[in-house]
Amino acid sequence: MRNLVAVGILGGLALAGSKQTSSCKCLPGDSCWPSASQWQKLNTSANGNLLAVRPAGSVCYQTFNGQPNPQYNADACATAKNGWTVSNWIVEQQIETISHFWTNYTCDPTMGCNKPCDLSSVPQMVIMAKSASDIQAGVKFARDNNLRLVIRNTGHCYLGRSAGYGALAINTHSLQSMDFTSSYKGPGSWSGGAVKLGAGVDVVGGECPSVGIAGGYIQGGGHSPLSGLYGMGSDNALSFEIVLATGELVTANAYSNSDLFWALKGGGMGTYGVVTSVTVKTHPRVFVTGMSLNISILGVTDPAAIDRYWSAVNVFHNYAPKLAASGMYVWYGLVPFVGLIVQPFVAPNMTVAQFEAVVAPLRAQLNALNVTYATGTPTQFDSFYDLYMSMFSFIDDVGGDTLLGGRLFKTSDIEQHGANITAAYRGLINAGVIIGGHIVNPGRAVPDPDSEISSVHPVWRDTPDNMLWLYDTGATCLTPAGRQAAFGTNTQLGNPMRAASPDSAVYVNEGDVNEPNWQDAFWGSNYPALYKIKTKYDPNGVFWAQSTPGSERWTLKDERRLCKAT
Template identity: 40%
Template sequence: MSPSFRALLLAVSFVPAAIAQVTVTNDPDLAVDAGTLETLDFSDAPAPLSLHRPGGIHYACKCLPGESCWPSAQKWNALNTTVNGRLRIHIPPGASCHNSFNGPFGTVNAYDPVKCAEATQNWSNEQWHVEQPGASLWTYFTNDTCRPTTDPNEPCTLGYYGVYVIMANKKQHVKAGIDFARRNNIRLIVRNTGHDFIGRSTGYGALIINMHAFQDITWMNSYTGPGFYHGGAVKIGAGVQANTILAQGHAKNPPRVVVTGECPTVGISGGFIQGGGHGPWTTLKGFSADNVLSFEAITASGQYVTANQYQNPDLFYALKGGGPASFAVILSTTMKTFTDLPSAGATLYINTTHTFDPNVIWNGTAIFHKWSNHFVDNGLYAYFEILPFTFRVRPWVAIGKTKAQLESILQPMLSELDAAGVPYDFESKAFPTFYDLYIDLFEPEAAGDSALTGGWMFNHHDVATNNDGIIEALKTAAAPRSDLFGIIIGHLFNPGYGAPHSNSATHPAWRNATDFVITVLPVPVGSSLAQKADLQNVLTNVMDEALRSASTSGCTYVNEADPYQPNWQSAFWGSEYPKLRALRFKWDPLGVFYAVSTPGTEKWEVIDYGTRLCRRL
């Protein structure tokens, strides 16, 4: 270990009393007026680093380690004191399998056989990644430079991970991180669970605020306002995951639920709800964002605010689907709750146990998809996958319906499969509650893969008039080139069924949705920049272009789609975008927060081979 790096490690691990703390200007409880803010003060922010590039391009950039504008060890030490010693130098989770970690401040002896065995065993385990300080569950946007290995001599660098992590467990810690990033022109990453497909939980040279320790949950039998809603509600800390809130709700009498994501490890507050948030209850109750009653948050200027229908209503609107890491850091979310209901579920499989003929499998897929309007118009949700030689639906979800009612809805599709001679396995079940269905029929998802992600939404009109065209587009996405294969993950839901009038910032086209499809293109670890550029081109201009061409919706989902697609502003938000862009410049005019392809980021770029975050001037 180099002497300078050892000194820095000591500085952030053992804080001498003689070093002054960074002063938090608000009182210890951050008791800022929760009413509408008249002004947002950014006067303490320095001028950004100015850079010129060939071709006369002029940038204003965030500071990086090694530059004169990078904060001194004393400043980082003071930040550590302010956050009660919870600042960490970030070392990638796979570093323990490598002899050395070559970080931005020097080289560290990293090998630890016990921790390496743990990392290797858990690399595909989502919850293990969630519990790491700064890990991203899908690793492409980390640059895959430090994965578990059986060869400790393999190089290990920081890749595109952040440099420091605040393991925040108080709102004062969050404020301190925001203030430090703003005052020192440092890239800021807000990480909830790291359940992120498109790189918004990582960033080279960044300070990460880890929100996972915010686990408070407060259940309310009757919400007291403000507003006209007085039903059941729950206040959810920023770090609470779907499995936790659903389990707690199930223990209530009667059992309660909230609109969560399909995956149990997804955090509810934060990026999920800032993107809209869809899941098995969405057909019946709308997006998660449609069910929010209030937020507690900290703004880019470091002010603690409440945002609801009457207090900071423009921020309230923007946080409900207006884009992750864009307007403020959410500390807690208060949401409507609903009585859990008896439910029914079903599964369908067509794979190599039935046939090796891909035409038969695609014929079955087409018949299934032909009936997708029928499914959502009867209040169902469905999760399906298209893999090489495999089509599977696991599961259909029929909340508040009996097994017989679900079978009756599905019977026309099953009859058509039989008439076409498509072999399949089908099973349906009854459950006392949705939660029991959720535990039984939804499968754990894997982490640690390197892939690019895209996707598109098909509406009712698309399915009714162009189902054959949709299937041809799915075939293209599944086999975009002779040397490549894609994976397709589909979700049948319609927020407009149960919430026909949006009260969130989500794209208006969602109110006539039928099928949201995620496309996945695996990326080999160790791919060159040229190979990555080629695969990105395939995703954007072959796979997703086929989906866009087969659809009239003009819409996709901000949390699970290609951020580099053309016209992302319209695709993610439609007519809501101009308002969101204006609100971004009100609440965060300096770009303290940044996530790719979110409102107001048109001039922001990550240049210098994915390392330097800059705004083009």
């Protein structure tokens, strides 16, 4: 451990000792950067779980941080190359994220850009936390030494909030305890089943297997294929254990720290503290019917046929409110030159006959357009898990060099501006952008937009569709100026979507991290209260995550130095 820490310290000192005022977080090379002895003390406090960061692909490089790399290993490199695009592998690493854009392809095992392998875009040190006390030690150290602090659970983050140059990272993925009860006795009115989950436990209730339920998923709201029955993931939270900026471990629930409890249920991730566990409701198993649908345009060049295809897309999307109102969840994708892929329709508590009754009008409208489409055989499964393993198994969610944007469409948006939404979709596809969507309405289960049950944007209570787009930046080898240009392009791509739904919102976990007026777009009328809670529990900004409550008090300069806003 001593040598690993020394490597991290020396790597930082090699950047030279510039002076830095307390208005900015300390970076390697600054005179305020902790000494080797201070890091050693932290390692002792963190029970030996502090490591100098080694990017997963560094085993492919003969030099690291400008020095000979003793960990260079051809066999390990082959493993890293294979895992670079596999989320399950990335989840197990120190600081990697499923969107390599945010680590600037640091130590890329494919060596696509011929860049040196170093720590110039990633955290310097990481605590691989095994207990809440490890986290407490890290938070106190970051606070006392004015360091940027990054919270990383599974790395399932497309918006860069679990990455950061020069930071001390806390990796919570090893906190994987689970404690089930059939009859919850804690605060609140819920008396059904519950499970207490450590921060590193993964959830399959969402769409992607690398989602960590106690991390950004539930703290950002968390939609699910079962949201039509049970609401958002955050609606189901009963209690949190969280390390605050003071280093104190507290419980937040309906009776204790109730304001913080509300904020943690959808009000932003990585900004109030480090969640070590969450207790959530459990629900009885339900049977589920599923089906796929595809409209292909592979090889289609006839303009009239392409217009008919887009008419079919319009019909499908305009039917979203009816699908969501039935309790269904529908994942769809629009891929340039490929077509519309719906995989799958998920219909909880519906028999095949009941499912067919809901989709029959959609079939009739598609048939009237004289477009060719293919559907799978509607199939009833005993549980959502069985359906997931059968129909979601194709998913791997590594984002590569993509940037995300997104939009929540209210029922009125689709009913009044459906044609404009379809036109905006067509523009994105013509620009080479991939579109994904989640037709589901959590408001069917929790209908009151003013409900105090969670702090998600009120628009979520009437949202039949949460769409997102994936803009391929080609950023593997982009210069800093090129990266900034990519951010601007991504934001511009969303303008037609914003115009088609001017009073709507964006899902904080699946939107543009540079979303204009993000406070309103992500949280709406809940934002002032969230900002107040942030300043109450973290007045000095120990925690910071981009475009979360209170983050506007800081400025990230050139994606590197975090300074107080002036």
